[in-house]
Amino acid sequence: MQEILISRRLLLAGFASAVAAAPLRARAQGRASVLVLGMDISDGRNYDPARMSDLTPPLTNGNVYDTLVTLHPGDYATIQPMLATEWGLTQDGKAWRFHLRKGVKFWDGGDFTAEDVKFSLDRMVNLKDQPSAYASNVKSVDIVDSHTVDIVMNDPDVPLLMNLVAPAFAIYSKKLSTAQGAVSGPGADKSDKATAWLNQNSAGTAAYRMVSWERNSAVTLARNPHWWGGKAPFERVVIRHIADGAAQLLALRRGDIDAAFNLNAEQRASLTGSSDLRVEETASLDHIYMTLTSSAELNKALASPEARRAVAYAIDYDGIINGLIGGSAVRPASFLPIGVGGSTAELTQQDGYRQDLDKAKALLAAAGLPGGFEFEMSIANAAILGTNYQIIAQKIQSDLARVGIKMSLKPLDPVNLRTLYNGGKTQSVITFWNTPSPEPSLWSTASVQRVAKRVHWDVPQAMHDLVARASTARSSSEQTKLYIEYQKNLIENANYITLMQPIYRIAVSNKIKDFNATGAGWYVEMKKIRPS
Amino acid sequence: MTRYIVMRILSALIMALLATLVVFLIATQVPADPVLAQLGDLQASDPNMVAAYREKWGLDQPIWYQYFVFLQGLVQGDLGISLATHRPVVEDIVQYAPATFELATVSFALALAVAIPLGIAAAVKRDSWIDHVARVIAMLGVSAPTFWLAFIVLALFYGGLQIAPGPGRLDIAVFPPQRVTGLYLVDSLLSGQWETFTNAAAHLVLPSIVLAASVVGMLMRTVRAAMLETLTQDYIRSARAKGLSKATIVLRHALPNALIPIVTLAGIAYAILLTGAVMTETVFSWPGLGLYTFRSAVALDFPALMGITLIVAVIYLFINLVVDLSYTVIDPRVVTE
Numbered sequence: 128m129q130e131i132l133i134s135r136r137l138l139l140a141g142f143a144s145a146v147a148a149a150p151l152r153a154r155a156q157g158r159a160s161v162l163v164l165g166m167d168i169s170d171g172r173n174y175d176p177a178r179m180s181d182l183t184p185p186l187t188n189g190n191v192y193d194t195l196v197t198l199h200p201g202d203y204a205t206i207q208p209m210l211a212t213e214w215g216l217t218q219d220g221k222a223w224r225f226h227l228r229k230g231v232k233f234w235d236g237g238d239f240t241a242e243d244v245k246f247s248l249d250r251m252v253n254l255k256d257q258p259s260a261y262a263s264n265v266k267s268v269d270i271v272d273s274h275t276v277d278i279v280m281n282d283p284d285v286p287l288l289m290n291l292v293a294p295a296f297a298i299y300s301k302k303l304s305t306a307q308g309a310v311s312g313p314g315a316d317k318s319d320k321a322t323a324w325l326n327q328n329s330a331g332t333a334a335y336r337m338v339s340w341e342r343n344s345a346v347t348l349a350r351n352p353h354w355w356g357g358k359a360p361f362e363r364v365v366i367r368h369i370a371d372g373a374a375q376l377l378a379l380r381r382g383d384i385d386a387a388f389n390l391n392a393e394q395r396a397s398l399t400g401s402s403d404l405r406v407e408e409t410a411s412l413d414h415i416y417m418t419l420t421s422s423a424e425l426n427k428a429l430a431s432p433e434a435r436r437a438v439a440y441a442i443d444y445d446g447i448i449n450g451l452i453g454g455s456a457v458r459p460a461s462f463l464p465i466g467v468g469g470s471t472a473e474l475t476q477q478d479g480y481r482q483d484l485d486k487a488k489a490l491l492a493a494a495g496l497p498g499g500f501e502f503e504m505s506i507a508n509a510a511i512l513g514t515n516y517q518i519i520a521q522k523i524q525s526d527l528a529r530v531g532i533k534m535s536l537k538p539l540d541p542v543n544l545r546t547l548y549n550g551g552k553t554q555s556v557i558t559f560w561n562t563p564s565p566e567p568s569l570w571s572t573a574s575v576q577r578v579a580k581r582v583h584w585d586v587p588q589a590m591h592d593l594v595a596r597a598s599t600a601r602s603s604s605e606q607t608k609l610y611i612e613y614q615k616n617l618i619e620n621a622n623y624i625t626l627m628q629p630i631y632r633i634a635v636s637n638k639i640k641d642f643n644a645t646g647a648g649w650y651v652e653m654k655k656i657r658p659s
Numbered sequence: 660m661t662r663y664i665v666m667r668i669l670s671a672l673i674m675a676l677l678a679t680l681v682v683f684l685i686a687t688q689v690p691a692d693p694v695l696a697q698l699g700d701l702q703a704s705d706p707n708m709v710a711a712y713r714e715k716w717g718l719d720q721p722i723w724y725q726y727f728v729f730l731q732g733l734v735q736g737d738l739g740i741s742l743a744t745h746r747p748v749v750e751d752i753v754q755y756a757p758a759t760f761e762l763a764t765v766s767f768a769l770a771l772a773v774a775i776p777l778g779i780a781a782a783v784k785r786d787s788w789i790d791h792v793a794r795v796i797a798m799l800g801v802s803a804p805t806f807w808l809a810f811i812v813l814a815l816f817y818g819g820l821q822i823a824p825g826p827g828r829l830d831i832a833v834f835p836p837q838r839v840t841g842l843y844l845v846d847s848l849l850s851g852q853w854e855t856f857t858n859a860a861a862h863l864v865l866p867s868i869v870l871a872a873s874v875v876g877m878l879m880r881t882v883r884a885a886m887l888e889t890l891t892q893d894y895i896r897s898a899r900a901k902g903l904s905k906a907t908i909v910l911r912h913a914l915p916n917a918l919i920p921i922v923t924l925a926g927i928a929y930a931i932l933l934t935g936a937v938m939t940e941t942v943f944s945w946p947g948l949g950l951y952t953f954r955s956a957v958a959l960d961f962p963a964l965m966g967i968t969l970i971v972a973v974i975y976l977f978i979n980l981v982v983d984l985s986y987t988v989i990d991p992r993v994v995t996e
Binding site: 161163169170172173178180255257260261322341342343344345365367368369370371373374377378380381383540541542543545546547549560573577 | 689690691692693695696698699700701702703704705708711743744745754755810813814817818821825826827828830831832835941942943944946950951954957958959
């Protein structure tokens with residue numbers, strides 16, 4: 128959540144496209160057995176699964192650890208087996224019972240059992256570091272037998288299963304990690320000593336294992352000889368830190384890396400027609416949204432729902448997505464990304480905001496503000512998808528001016544902005560939202576609780592009830608219906624205006640195939656990538 | 660002389676401490692909450708987790724006490740634990756400093772190797788073509804933005820001509836040498852890995868050219884100006900009258916007398932190179948102090964920022980001291996007391 132993309136990249140983009148497409152250098156001998164991914168990984172502070180909290184470490188951890196259950200790329204609703212082959216609620220409904228896969232070994236050859244599940248999840252909870260917040264519904268982890276485990280919930284009405292797909296719920300070897308000082312019981316936050324080791328090594332069952340992390344330089348993975356899925360295609364995987372998109376593009380053209388993650392629209396456009404390189408894409412589950420406060424103290428006009436809706440109907444959404452970020456985004460109707468909780472592009476078409484200046488003017492008149500009004504938008508000095516927030520804000524500014532709404536811009540350092548926004552002291556901001564797993568209640572609950580406070584929205588009890596009913600709905604059609612009603616309410620209320628849901632576009636060399644990009648949180652399924 | 664050095668070191672230490680106080684006061688007065696730079700959205704909304712975080716990192720203490728704790732640690736050579744990396748700041752700095760030191764030192768050598776001969780030539784052949792060429796190089800070096808120049812050389816020599824290696828300190832296939840000093844050039848020689856040495860040296864070429872460009876103009880113009888001044892002195896005319904060769908006059912008579920401003924500026928240039936490599940390090944993905952400083956500032960990581968400030972202050976003060984002491988060697992007429 129703290130990733131800062133420097134606006135400089137915008138300037139560099141032009142030069143990147145100016146460089147003639149250089150022939151790819153012949154791959155040095157031995158390079159074919161190494162997969163090299165280029166990415167800005169300077170945000171990473173911890174690779175210990177129980178402490179990891181930044182945006183890029185899940186690329187590593189999602190590929191060196193397995194979780195009990197998982198999601199396949201593109202389908203963020205169907206939970207798939209991984210270390211657990213079957214699962215279901217216990218008879219009393221208070222716990223999930225998991226039947227574990229047999230014959231699975233850790234990379235050191237040790238057997239995987241229910242002990243390891245209990246150890247990993249207990250340690251996550253008792254370390255009390257950031258990931259423990261995602262396990263707040265875990266009451267206890269009980270071993271039934273060597274290959275059966277129960278996860279007992281504090282509140283059976285709060286969803287848990289979907290959270291378990293997040294890389295933070297990685298399962299690691301009790302034997303390997305305790306040998307390095309790992310502790311899982313109460314007081315682990317004081318006595319655990321394993322983080323230093325887990326920052327350099329992994330202790331999982333996945334296709335690859337981590338063998339080193341040189342800060343701001345590279346993460347290196349090696350093939351797990353005991354992987355239960357067979358033989359991983361590459362001997363080594365190197366995640367190379369290259370901060371700059373333009374430099375990533377050069378390295379990709381030279382054949383020094385096989386995939387570049389941080390290219391902006393112009394840089395990707397320069398690949399069109401290349402026979403050596405292609406662009407892989409997958410919708411992310413993140414979204415970028417704009418807020419409008421309900422507080423009359425902060426802005427008298429914005430306290431009126433009609434005035435807020437007037438803003439929403441004056442914005443040229445397609446112009447932002449196509450003109451500013453090269454079409455690399457879709458747009459959900461409101462606070463649930465497309466692909467989650469029944470949110471679809473059709474719903475946006477039907478019920479979402481669209482630019483309609485006449486409607487905006489009518490809404491202004493209804494709000495008693497026919498001549499428009501003024502408000503201030505705070506934005507971070509940062510960028511998203513290679514595009515400055517400031518440029519997006521300027522576009523909105525000019526759109527709003529067409530109906531007489533004057534929006535002034537206040538650029539701030541990202542942490543200053545977050546402090547003011549979280550403290551409920553901003554009239555309007557542009558910011559982004561991401562979650563550790565595609566559990567819809569991670570969006571919906573936040574939008575009526577902590578995020579609602581930031582915009583001074585006094586959420587009616589009926590709305591709280593609606594969100595609670597949606598998150599506990601047992602059938603998916605019932606859930607979809609409730610979440611659509613939820614989104615319609617948010618649209619009517621107009622405290623949140625979702626601007627876009629980015630599509631990850633990754634430039635990939637044709638020397639590799641089956642590049643399974645995923646929006647579920649770990650970017651790509653490395654175990655499936657193979658040399659062409 | 661000894662007394663002079665001791666006094667200088669003492670005053671330098673006091674200056675360094677004052678610098679940390681200034682940074683500390685600025686950092687704590689920024690209207691931003693460091694907890695929000697460290698915790699995720701869900702975590703930051705949990706009062707228990709926020710309180711535990713503040714307590715763990717001492718952020719719940721009064722500001723003066725936080726500074727006192729910093730000073731207390733400092734006396735024992737402990738700069739505290741970084742809020743962002745959760746490692747001792749000393750450990751972080753020791754990890755990142757060698758990469759920056761190696762880059763800055765090679766850049767410095769390169770800058771001197773270009774600036775001194777060109778500056779001398781420009782002064783001796785004033786208003787000739789070589790003077791004009793030197794002026795153009797100086798102008799380009801000073802006016803080209805570092806990130807722009809960095810990208811141009813990378814695109815040209817790495818992407819286009821393919822004669823230079825890309826970002827990073829080593830190729831992917833080359834493993835870092837056994838760490839002794841953290842300087843790859845030194846460590847690879849110590850362990851006898853010639854291939855690693857040449858690889859590391861090749862990776863240094865482009866970033867050090869870019870970094871050197873930022874100071875080469877300044878150095879060259881100083882050399883030229885200092886030389887021009889000494890070349891008009893009476894003793895130079897006397898030397899000419901004695902029939903000494905031009906090389907002897909320039910190198911033995913003029914240059915030593917022009918050295919004081921040159922050395923002063925060279926000291927400043929070296930300090931600039933050591934502390935100002937953020938842009939170069941970013942484009943070349945160089946894992947040095949520049950990137951660490953940037954990340955720490957963005958994350959409001961007080962302990963790391965204080966540690967970096969202290970290091971930067973010490974670098975400047977130490978280089979200034981060395982420069983001042985070198986005056987007595989360059990010009991025996993200068994006396995320290």
